[in-house]
Amino acid sequence: MESIEFTGPMKSPKRERYPYKDDLSRKRDAFRLITLLRGQWNDEIRCELDVYYRDEARFPSYRALSYVWGRWRRDPPKILVNGYAIKVTNNLEIALRHLREERVDINLWVDALCIDQNNTTERSSQVSQMRNIYSTAREVIIFLGDGSHADYGASRLRSKTPPGPCRLFGIDDMNIPLAHQTLDNWKTSTLKSPVQALEIFSFLAIITQFQDSSSLLKFFKEFPEAHVTTLFEALRRTLLVAWWDRIWVVQEAVVAQDITMRYSDVAAxxxxxxEVTRSLSRWDFAFTRYPSSISTDCLKVFNLFSRISDLDLHRKDWKAMQRTDLLSLLRFFGHRKASDNRDRVYAxxxxxxxxxxxxxxYLLNEAEVYTQAALAIIKNTRSLSIMYGDHSRKTSQGLPSYIPDWSTIPDESDRQRARIFNLYNACGGVIPIIESPELRKFLQCLNETDDPNHYLHKEAALELQNAYKMSFTEPEIQSICTSLVKYCNGTNRNHLEKYSLIQNSGRSLIAKCIKIGTVKINKS
Known part of the structure; x- marks a missing residue:
C-alpha cells in the first residue's frame, strides 16, 4: 500500500489527519467506505467517506476495488473526499472515472482511500480485516487499466473523450454476434490505431465457441498475418499488465463472492x-490438419492463461473450505510484486x-517480518521444510542465512521439488525445537545452580531427560509443568525469578506442545 497526499481546505497543522477524523486502530471491526458520487466523465471526482462497524451488520452493500496503485506523476490528479483534495495516482483516478455512474451513487472500498495510510497502527489493524472486507463485498471489481498499455505511471494523460458504453462478456452467448462483427470489421482495418479492449475480448468470446484448435486456426486463415500477430500481442500485453503480478490480488480474488474484470470499456x-481457460486447456496445437497462420510465439501467449487457472484453483479450494498452509502460499505466490515487501507475508x-x-x-522491518514468519511456520508445522532449497539469493538486508527471502524469484526446480516435499523424511520423524532466549536461560538455570535444593526433583528431571523419546500429549506436558512449579516452591519459599521463568515456559509448552531436552539430575 502507498501513502496518499491531501491538501486543504484547512490551514491548521491539525489537518494532517483529515479527512480521517477517527483512528480505526482503536475501534474493533470498524472500517470505512467511500460513496462515489454520480457524475459525467469529465466531472471532478467527488467522494464521501464514512465509518461502519461490521459487528452491527448495518453497513451498506458495497463493491471492493482490486487494482494497481501505480506510479506518481509530477502533477498527480486530485479527487475530493469529504471536501478535501487528495492526490492520487493516475491509475486510481482513471479507475474511479470508469466505475462512476451518471445517475446513481455507488459504495466502494478502496484501500488507498478507506485506510489512513499515514497512521501505521491503523494500517496494521485494517490489513488484518482485508479478508473480511473482500469476502463480504457483493462484488470485487478488478481494474486492469484503460487499455492504453502504458506503464501505470506517469506519462499518459486521461482522455477527455468519454469511453463508449461498457460491454459485458459472460458465459452466455449473447455477445457472440457482436464479437464476430467486431473482428470482421477489425480484420479489414489499417492497423493505424491500437487494438481496443472490445476487440481483445471479442477474440476470447469466439475462442469459447470452438471445440478444438483446428477450428481456431481455420478461423484465422481469413485474417492478414499482420493482424493476427497484432491481436496476439495485444492479448499478451493484457495478460501481463501489473495486476497479474501483484501479491494482494491473490487474497482479493480468492475470497471474493463475485468478480468482474474491467478493462477500459469492457467488463468480463x-x-x-x-471458460476461455478451459477451452484452451482442451486444445492440442501440436497436430492439426490446417496449416497454421499463427506463429509459435503467438501460440505461447495462451500459456499465460495459467494465471487465471492458478487463481481459480485456489478460489475453488476456498469455497470448499480447503485451506492452504502459509509455507505453500509463500512458495506459490510469495515472489509476486509488492510496493512494501512486508506485504509478501501479510497479504x-x-x-x-x-x-x-x-x-x-508495520512497525517491524522487512527482515523481522520474514524471520517472524519462518519461525511461526516451523512452530506450526513442527518441520524444517521451510529451509529447503537455495536461500543464497537475497536482496533483503539483515536476513539470517536460513530464512527465505520472499522478495526474490525462486528457482523453478526448487519450486517443483517443494511440491513433493512430503515424500521425503530424511530426519526420520525427529521434531525440531525452537529454543527461545527465555527457554535457553531456563535450562541454563537448572543445569548450573550449585545449590542442591534448587535442583529439579528427580522424577520430573527424568521425564524431561527422556522427552526426546516420548510423544507428549497435553496432560503429560501439564504434569511436567506442575512439577516445575513445585520445584520452585519445594521449601515453602518462592524463587521469584525462577518461578516466573518456569511459569512462562510452562505456558509455552502447553500452547505449542514443544519438548525440552536433557536437564541435569541431582544425584545426591
Whole structure:
C-alpha cells in the first residue's frame, strides 16, 4: 500500500489527519467506505467517506476495488473526499472515472482511500480485516487499466473523450454476434490505431465457441498475418499488465463472492475468463490438419492463461473450505510484486489454514517480518521444510542465512521439488525445537545452580531427560509443568525469578506442545 497526499481546505497543522477524523486502530471491526458520487466523465471526482462497524451488520452493500496503485506523476490528479483534495495516482483516478455512474451513487472500498495510510497502527489493524472486507463485498471489481498499455505511471494523460458504453462478456452467448462483427470489421482495418479492449475480448468470446484448435486456426486463415500477430500481442500485453503480478490480488480474488474484470470499456465475468481457460486447456496445437497462420510465439501467449487457472484453483479450494498452509502460499505466490515487501507475508495471512501467530505490524522491518514468519511456520508445522532449497539469493538486508527471502524469484526446480516435499523424511520423524532466549536461560538455570535444593526433583528431571523419546500429549506436558512449579516452591519459599521463568515456559509448552531436552539430575 502507498501513502496518499491531501491538501486543504484547512490551514491548521491539525489537518494532517483529515479527512480521517477517527483512528480505526482503536475501534474493533470498524472500517470505512467511500460513496462515489454520480457524475459525467469529465466531472471532478467527488467522494464521501464514512465509518461502519461490521459487528452491527448495518453497513451498506458495497463493491471492493482490486487494482494497481501505480506510479506518481509530477502533477498527480486530485479527487475530493469529504471536501478535501487528495492526490492520487493516475491509475486510481482513471479507475474511479470508469466505475462512476451518471445517475446513481455507488459504495466502494478502496484501500488507498478507506485506510489512513499515514497512521501505521491503523494500517496494521485494517490489513488484518482485508479478508473480511473482500469476502463480504457483493462484488470485487478488478481494474486492469484503460487499455492504453502504458506503464501505470506517469506519462499518459486521461482522455477527455468519454469511453463508449461498457460491454459485458459472460458465459452466455449473447455477445457472440457482436464479437464476430467486431473482428470482421477489425480484420479489414489499417492497423493505424491500437487494438481496443472490445476487440481483445471479442477474440476470447469466439475462442469459447470452438471445440478444438483446428477450428481456431481455420478461423484465422481469413485474417492478414499482420493482424493476427497484432491481436496476439495485444492479448499478451493484457495478460501481463501489473495486476497479474501483484501479491494482494491473490487474497482479493480468492475470497471474493463475485468478480468482474474491467478493462477500459469492457467488463468480463470471472466465469467467462475461466471458460476461455478451459477451452484452451482442451486444445492440442501440436497436430492439426490446417496449416497454421499463427506463429509459435503467438501460440505461447495462451500459456499465460495459467494465471487465471492458478487463481481459480485456489478460489475453488476456498469455497470448499480447503485451506492452504502459509509455507505453500509463500512458495506459490510469495515472489509476486509488492510496493512494501512486508506485504509478501501479510497479504497471504488471510488465506492460511494454520493458525499462524502473526498479525500485520508495520512497525517491524522487512527482515523481522520474514524471520517472524519462518519461525511461526516451523512452530506450526513442527518441520524444517521451510529451509529447503537455495536461500543464497537475497536482496533483503539483515536476513539470517536460513530464512527465505520472499522478495526474490525462486528457482523453478526448487519450486517443483517443494511440491513433493512430503515424500521425503530424511530426519526420520525427529521434531525440531525452537529454543527461545527465555527457554535457553531456563535450562541454563537448572543445569548450573550449585545449590542442591534448587535442583529439579528427580522424577520430573527424568521425564524431561527422556522427552526426546516420548510423544507428549497435553496432560503429560501439564504434569511436567506442575512439577516445575513445585520445584520452585519445594521449601515453602518462592524463587521469584525462577518461578516466573518456569511459569512462562510452562505456558509455552502447553500452547505449542514443544519438548525440552536433557536437564541435569541431582544425584545426591
Amino acid at each position: 465475468s470471472w466465469e467467462f475468463l475461466v 497471504l495471512l488471510g488465506l492460511c489454514s494454520d493458525a499462524v501467530a502473526i498479525r500485520p505490524n
